[in-house]
Amino acid sequence: MSAIENTISRAGFRLRFLGRTKATAIGGRGVTFKDAPAPVPQPERNLSLGPSAPLKTEILTAPGGALGDIEDALRRNVAVLSDGTFYIHSAVISDPQARSLTDRARRLGINLKEPEPVELSVIRELYGTAATKRIDNAEGIKARFVAMIEEAVAFRTSDIQVKLNEEQGSAEVRFQIDGFLSGVVEEFHHDELEALITTAFYYGDNGDATPNPSKNQKVTVNKRHKLPPGVFSLRLHFAKLASGRHLNIRVIYEKLAVSGQGLSALGLPREIERTLLYVQTLGKGLLTIGAPTEHGKSTTLTVWLGDLLDSRGGKLTVASVDDPPEGLDPRIIYFPVSDGGGDEVDSFTEALKASLRIAPHVVRVGECREGPPARMAFDAANTGKLVSTTIHCAGVLNIPSRYEELGVPTLLAYSAERHACWYSQRLVPKLCPGCRRLLSEAAKKDARLDVLRERFEGALGQAAGDLYARGPGCDNCLKRSAKIGIAGIKGRQLIGETLIPDQRICDLLRNRQHEDARRTWLVDTGGRSMALVGYPYLLRGDIGVQEWVSYVASAEDLKCDLALAAQTGPRP
Numbered sequence: 001m002s003a004i005e006n007t008i009s010r011a012g013f014r015l016r017f018l019g020r021t022k023a024t025a026i027g028g029r030g031v032t033f034k035d036a037p038a039p040v041p042q043p044e045r046n047l048s049l050g051p052s053a054p055l056k057t058e059i060l061t062a063p064g065g066a067l068g069d070i071e072d073a074l075r076r077n078v079a080v081l082s083d084g085t086f087y088i089h090s091a092v093i094s095d096p097q098a099r100s101l102t103d104r105a106r107r108l109g110i111n112l113k114e115p116e117p118v119e120l121s122v123i124r125e126l127y128g129t130a131a132t133k134r135i136d137n138a139e140g141i142k143a144r145f146v147a148m149i150e151e152a153v154a155f156r157t158s159d160i161q162v163k164l165n166e167e168q169g170s171a172e173v174r175f176q177i178d179g180f181l182s183g184v185v186e187e188f189h190h191d192e193l194e195a196l197i198t199t200a201f202y203y204g205d206n207g208d209a210t211p212n213p214s215k216n217q218k219v220t221v222n223k224r225h226k227l228p229p230g231v232f233s234l235r236l237h238f239a240k241l242a243s244g245r246h247l248n249i250r251v252i253y254e255k256l257a258v259s260g261q262g263l264s265a266l267g268l269p270r271e272i273e274r275t276l277l278y279v280q281t282l283g284k285g286l287l288t289i290g291a292p293t294e295h296g297k298s299t300t301l302t303v304w305l306g307d308l309l310d311s312r313g314g315k316l317t318v319a320s321v322d323d324p325p326e327g328l329d330p331r332i333i334y335f336p337v338s339d340g341g342g343d344e345v346d347s348f349t350e351a352l353k354a355s356l357r358i359a360p361h362v363v364r365v366g367e368c369r370e371g372p373p374a375r376m377a378f379d380a381a382n383t384g385k386l387v388s389t390t391i392h393c394a395g396v397l398n399i400p401s402r403y404e405e406l407g408v409p410t411l412l413a414y415s416a417e418r419h420a421c422w423y424s425q426r427l428v429p430k431l432c433p434g435c436r437r438l439l440s441e442a443a444k445k446d447a448r449l450d451v452l453r454e455r456f457e458g459a460l461g462q463a464a465g466d467l468y469a470r471g472p473g474c475d476n477c478l479k480r481s482a483k484i485g486i487a488g489i490k491g492r493q494l495i496g497e498t499l500i501p502d503q504r505i506c507d508l509l510r511n512r513q514h515e516d517a518r519r520t521w522l523v524d525t526g527g528r529s530m531a532l533v534g535y536p537y538l539l540r541g542d543i544g545v546q547e548w549v550s551y552v553a554s555a556e557d558l559k560c561d562l563a564l565a566a567q568t569g570p571r572p
């Protein structure tokens with residue numbers, strides 16, 4: 001607790017310190033930008049300045065400026081110049097707080113002109129470009145940083161990627177939306193980059209105390225007033241690269257991007273939903289959701305737990321040992337894993353131990369990336385608790401070997417008794433129906449698509465020609481913004497596979513007899529692999545051939561699974 005306060009006060013001190021130094025250096029009357037390009041104030045207006053600062057226009061609303069303390073949230077939307085020009089962001093032109101600056105100025109003997117509505121970029125430019133070029137103004141960068149986050153949130157961005165480009169001498173900002181990276185949405189010049197990194201770092205209110213370019217670092221922003229509406233927290237990761245640095249900002253939203261109530265809101269294929277409902281009735285065992293990152297496994301787990309609580313009228317103690325997830329459920333008791341201590345394994349173990357002391361019925365354990373939490377998840381699952389966790393892997397048959405790699409003893413990792421269910425899922429980008437193209441046609445003009453056509457024809461025969469490929473983009477998929485929309489893609493389809501393991505399958509996997517394990521699963525138990533579950537979506541053209549190969553399976557693997565499924569006789 002005191003560590004957090006320390007961080008905050010250090011950050012606060014640092015920002016205030018920067019502000020004061022700058023103000024002092026320029027004579028205590030706010031920011032000047034005599035030498036900087038001044039896009040908005042016209043030269044003739046500059047002549048109306050007082051004798052103390054001939055030919056200079058000052059921004060009276062800048063940090064340390066003549067109008068006194070101004071909240072950042074307000075400053076983002078206004079700029080008052082020493083010649084009386086008063087800019088207000090057009091969206092808030094009637095905002096009383098913004099307009100009250102006229103009174104404040106009058107009390108100081110400055111008469112302001114009628115407020116002029118302008119685009120946010122005009123105000124940003126005033127504080128940003130002018131201030132940073134001239135005096136390295138952290139507040140200007142901060143305004144752009146905050147505006148960038150707001151824009152990202154408006155597009156439901158999951159990650160903001162800030163990448164330093166050494167050759168261009170600039171930093172490029174891209175948004176990751178629905179698993180796709182957008183074009184460049186903002187650029188920072190090389191000389192602005194340090195200020196950006198410092199601003200981003202001290203914007204955090206928890207995590208590493210001081211920026212250190214030679215280390216990978218993490219800070220989080222949890223304070224309400226620093227976050228756009230609907231956002232629960234921001235997690236900033238600063239990565240050290242061979243040359244320069246990379247900043248990733250993960251946006252954690254208050255609500256999940258699913259509409260509707262309960263497990264059905266996920267729109268899972270029916271048999272998968274029914275298996276997950278069955279697991280809710282179990283009193284012990286381990287539910288593992290295995291998937292690559294960015295495939296929504298944490299969302300599924302959150303929805304599943306919420307659905308479980310709904311079904312019991314909330315009369316269930318559910319503990320979660322994790323960073324609070326997106327779509328925080330207030331009925332769940334959260335045991336946070338502390339950040340930045342450098343000893344995350346110990347912090348994880350401590351939090352898990354504490355959670356077990358409240359005698360929970362169900363425990364959610366954050367992604368098992370380390371041995372001790374994985375081992376503890378296994379132990380908890382054996383003491384009459386239903387434990388749910390996520391693990392990074394490709395499919396259900398890889399789950400036990402992942403636990404083994406993490407240091408869970410082989411006997412436990414392949415013990416069917418310990419496992420309640422293995423589940424894996426993918427969020428596959430869906431084709432825009434407005435511009436998708438028939439594979440047989442599109443392949444005639446595109447060598448890459450022709451390669452795919454050939455492979456799918458080998459697997460599926462002539463039917464491959466009726467599959468679809470991504471289109472060039474149309475009003476339906478690009479209307480939001482040509483920069484941010486993804487040509488030919490519209491939404492995502494969730495597909496998955498479940499397996500309630502028995503000892504036979506566990507033993508086959510333990511002996512590395514993967515093909516036999518797959519045959520047993522798909523033929524003997526009538527299981528449905530991800531490829532089988534997704535196949536109807538491929539045939540309907542909801543999923544295109546390119547996305548199928550990238551996200552689901554190869555054409556050859558699909559052929560194998562279809563052949564196995566065909567061997568399934570009528571089940572007794």
Ligand SMILES: [Zn+2]
Pocket residue numbers: 432433434435436471473474475476477478487488489
């Ligand atoms: Zn389209």
